[in-house]
Amino acid sequence: MSSVHFPVYILLILLTTAVTIPLISNRFKNSLKEYIMAAFVVSWVLSFTTLNHVMKNGSYTYSFGNWSQKIGIQFLVDEFSSFMTLIILTVAFLVIIYSLKDMEHEIKDYQFSSYYTLIFLLLFSMIGLTVTNDMFNMYVFMEILSITSCGIISIKHKKDNFLASMRYLILSAIGSLSVLLGIALLYMVTGQLNMFEVSSVISQTWQSYPTNILVSLGFMVSGLAIKAAVFPLHIWLPDAHSSAPTPSSALLSGLVVKVYIFTVAKILFRIIGVEIVAALGIPTYLTYFAALGMIMGSVFAIGQKDIKRMLAYSSVAQIGYIFMGLGLATVQGFSAALFHIVSHALLKTALFLSAGSIIYQKDKRDLRDLNGIGYEMPITMMVFTIAAFGMIGIPGINGFMSKIYLSLAVIDVKKYVYLVIILVSSFLNAMYYLPIIIAAFLKESKDRKNIMVMDKLPRSMIYPMVIVALGCILMGFFPQLIMNVIDKAVPSFLLLGK
Amino acid sequence: MELIISIIEHINYIAAAALFVIGLYTVLTHSNLLKKVIGINIMETSIFLFFVSIGYVSGGSSPIITLGEKQIFINPVPSALILTGIVVAVSITAYSLSLIIRLHETYGTIDMDEIMALRGEKS
Numbered sequence: 001m002s003s004v005h006f007p008v009y010i011l012l013i014l015l016t017t018a019v020t021i022p023l024i025s026n027r028f029k030n031s032l033k034e035y036i037m038a039a040f041v042v043s044w045v046l047s048f049t050t051l052n053h054v055m056k057n058g059s060y061t062y063s064f065g066n067w068s069q070k071i072g073i074q075f076l077v078d079e080f081s082s083f084m085t086l087i088i089l090t091v092a093f094l095v096i097i098y099s100l101k102d103m104e105h106e107i108k109d110y111q112f113s114s115y116y117t118l119i120f121l122l123l124f125s126m127i128g129l130t131v132t133n134d135m136f137n138m139y140v141f142m143e144i145l146s147i148t149s150c151g152i153i154s155i156k157h158k159k160d161n162f163l164a165s166m167r168y169l170i171l172s173a174i175g176s177l178s179v180l181l182g183i184a185l186l187y188m189v190t191g192q193l194n195m196f197e198v199s200s201v202i203s204q205t206w207q208s209y210p211t212n213i214l215v216s217l218g219f220m221v222s223g224l225a226i227k228a229a230v231f232p233l234h235i236w237l238p239d240a241h242s243s244a245p246t247p248s249s250a251l252l253s254g255l256v257v258k259v260y261i262f263t264v265a266k267i268l269f270r271i272i273g274v275e276i277v278a279a280l281g282i283p284t285y286l287t288y289f290a291a292l293g294m295i296m297g298s299v300f301a302i303g304q305k306d307i308k309r310m311l312a313y314s315s316v317a318q319i320g321y322i323f324m325g326l327g328l329a330t331v332q333g334f335s336a337a338l339f340h341i342v343s344h345a346l347l348k349t350a351l352f353l354s355a356g357s358i359i360y361q362k363d364k365r366d367l368r369d370l371n372g373i374g375y376e377m378p379i380t381m382m383v384f385t386i387a388a389f390g391m392i393g394i395p396g397i398n399g400f401m402s403k404i405y406l407s408l409a410v411i412d413v414k415k416y417v418y419l420v421i422i423l424v425s426s427f428l429n430a431m432y433y434l435p436i437i438i439a440a441f442l443k444e445s446k447d448r449k450n451i452m453v454m455d456k457l458p459r460s461m462i463y464p465m466v467i468v469a470l471g472c473i474l475m476g477f478f479p480q481l482i483m484n485v486i487d488k489a490v491p492s493f494l495l496l497g498k
Numbered sequence: 499m500e501l502i503i504s505i506i507e508h509i510n511y512i513a514a515a516a517l518f519v520i521g522l523y524t525v526l527t528h529s530n531l532l533k534k535v536i537g538i539n540i541m542e543t544s545i546f547l548f549f550v551s552i553g554y555v556s557g558g559s560s561p562i563i564t565l566g567e568k569q570i571f572i573n574p575v576p577s578a579l580i581l582t583g584i585v586v587a588v589s590i591t592a593y594s595l596s597l598i599i600r601l602h603e604t605y606g607t608i609d610m611d612e613i614m615a616l617r618g619e620k621s
Contacts, residue, residue: 143586162600
């Protein structure tokens with residue numbers, strides 16, 4: 001069996017699972033869970049094999065129905081897309097195991113199967129968006145992604161959820177329409193939709209149409225910046241990520257936002273090409289917004305009282321780091337951004353899952369009620385502490401390594417101001433994460449004495465959290481595990497336009 | 499005179515840009531949620547118009563090839579793409595309308611300002 005078709009099989013498995021889940025009645029919850037897990041394991045194995053194949057034999061393109069790439073839809077399976085597919089599936093797998101118990105608590109019984117339909121459609125569109133090499137196909141996947149991510153917010157029937165998802169839907173509709181207009185403007189110049197064809201046309205003729213390319217890039221990048229919550233356009237994020245059910249917030253904050261960043265990177269570096277983008281001066285503007293976001297996201301997070309809202313604002317700051325790496329437009333900057341995408345996906349998942357466990361067991365969301373909770377839920381708070389230390393940048397956890405890589409990349413282009421901003425942002429991170437840890441482990445609770453008891457959580461909720469936290473530590477001590485793949489992925493990603 | 503001729507020649511592009519701006523203005527300024535959804539629809543229509551205009555070749559006919567004749571055809575790809583775009587637009591409209599129904603059930607109004615006022619009193 002040739003493994004060339006595996007990426008398509010992954011998408012097909014996710015899509016068929018999404019469509020067939022509603023056929024299983026909600027009464028057979030156990031068989032539903034087994035079905036979901038089986039589909040996940042199969043697609044994970046397929047994606048792992050694909051990565052192996054690509055690392056050995058190099059990247060390849062997959063044209064649907066053997067149409068020529070000028071007409072048909074094409075997938076590009078290179079180191080970057082197959083690695084990111086594996087990361088998406090791994091993180092989602094852990095979150096889904098956690099969600100099987102947590103969602104029983106958060107939504108009504110009859111909604112259980114429809115939630116997983118939405119989750120599988122979400123994964124389908126995320127992986128599609130990562131591997132696609134066609135601009136219109138990219139738009140279609142983006143719309144599926146925005147509708148399903150609104151769906152997993154509004155599935156919890158509360159007042160806040162409806163309002164948050166309505167706001168998210170309107171803003172992301174504006175965002176994707178701007179992207180479509182940008183695609184139309186590029187199509188006007190090049191007459192092609194395939195990314196390779198577009199980039200080969202643009203690299204020859206861009207000097208004749210600088211205004212067209214600038215306008216279309218402006219529409220596309222600002223549209224995607226709304227969806228990726230770059231600082232001044234982040235207003236939908238705190239509401240949406242804090243009101244959603246916990247597994248949804250972990251998926252939205254850890255993965256969905258990252259997929260839009262991949263799309264920005266594809267547009268800037270693959271379709272247009274590094275040199276042309278740098279000549280038009282777009283990366284410099286990206287770094288300004290990124291630096292603003294790194295500071296302001298943390299400043300907003302300090303003022304929050306709701307734990308999930310604080311984590312959501314912290315995401316805004318971390319997205320600033322990633323865009324800083326992209327905006328440097330160098331190999332080091334891009335690989336630091338990719339490393340931070342992976343490490344932030346793990347850290348934020350761990351933080352949201354542990355916050356969700358606190359809400360599950362104690363039904364407390366207010367940061368002031370967390371005194372002494374470390375003695376009541378030691379495992380949960382240990383996971384939270386590890387991930388929070390990672391966010392601050394304590395050595396030994398992956399957040400530290402990504403900050404090191406980012407700082408080295410900044411030093412490499414001699415923009416020392418950003419080094420100061422990275423430091424200030426780390427201090428601000430410490431300002432809002434450390435008080436929680438201190439309150440949890442060192443302060444006396446009002447209701448009970450600080451006697452150590454184990455968490456009263458189902459095992460299927462504890463294991464995923466612990467695995468994610470162990471992953472963070474493993475990545476902190478052995479960053480080369482991830483870096484080896486990224487080192488291969490980045491040059492092929494950046495040089496494809498040539 | 500040349501200006502007027504070039505405006506007339508590019509009237510569909512100008513109309514598309516004007517519609518886009520009208521739609522964006524409607525989405526951003528009106529507090530009524532239904533009007534916001536209509537604004538999104540106007541924006542979508544403007545982009546469809548823009549896309550279809552790109553594919554138009556003056557004097558071209560629909561691309562059905564008959565043997566032995568040399569004809570000018572319009573570019574069929576944008577029209578095919580817009581078919582997909584219309585489907586996406588319909589699904590977004592349907593979902594947002596269903597959300598508006600839910601919001602009306604919970605808050606008793608579909609005006610964003612009134613909803614924000616209601617939330618402000620409670621918290």
